[in-house]
Amino acid sequence: MGPDIPPTEYNDWELIPFEEPKAASFYSSKEWSNLKAEAFEKYGNKCACCGRSPLHNVIMHVDHIKPRSKYPALALDINNLQILCDICNIGKPDKFETQWRE
Numbered sequence: 345m346g347p348d349i350p351p352t353e354y355n356d357w358e359l360i361p362f363e364e365p366k367a368a369s370f371y372s373s374k375e376w377s378n379l380k381a382e383a384f385e386k387y388g389n390k391c392a393c394c395g396r397s398p399l400h401n402v403i404m405h406v407d408h409i410k411p412r413s414k415y416p417a418l419a420l421d422i423n424n425l426q427i428l429c430d431i432c433n434i435g436k437p438d439k440f441e442t443q444w445r446e
Contacts, residue, residue, distance in 0.1 A: 370412070375420055380406045383425045391429035392444035393436075402429040409445075411438040 354360045370376055383406045390397045391404070398404060407428045410418050418424040426445040428436070436442065 370419065379420055379422060379425070382422060384427065386422065387425070387427045387445060390427065391432055392426045392446070393428055393432040393442075396429045396431075400429075402431065404428070405430060405433040407433050407436065409443045410441050413438055 384404075389404055391402070396402045405428050407426050408415075408419065409424050409426055412419045415424070426443060428444070432444075
């Protein structure tokens with residue numbers, strides 16, 4: 345469809361182009377949203393690595409200590425989470441499993 349494209353008429357519903365909706369992203373799931381809130385409550389709103397907080401004008405992230413890509417079973421485990429500022433989180437590639445939490 346578009347302004348210069350004439351409409352297409354379908355007489356057979358099976359011929360209508362259709363894409364299945366994509367599965368919801370892990371990071372937009374209700375389970376992750378609830379767990380993030382729990383992690384901030386449990387571990388605070390301060391970077392476990394450098395100690396910065398929103399008072400230092402940084403964005404805070406909930407980080408998987410053991411990455412989801414390698415340990416999918418730990419994706420929703422509160423003990424596998426830590427709070428990092430955006431700079432420390434971006435600087436920690438998936439190959440490291442450093443736990444800075446106390």
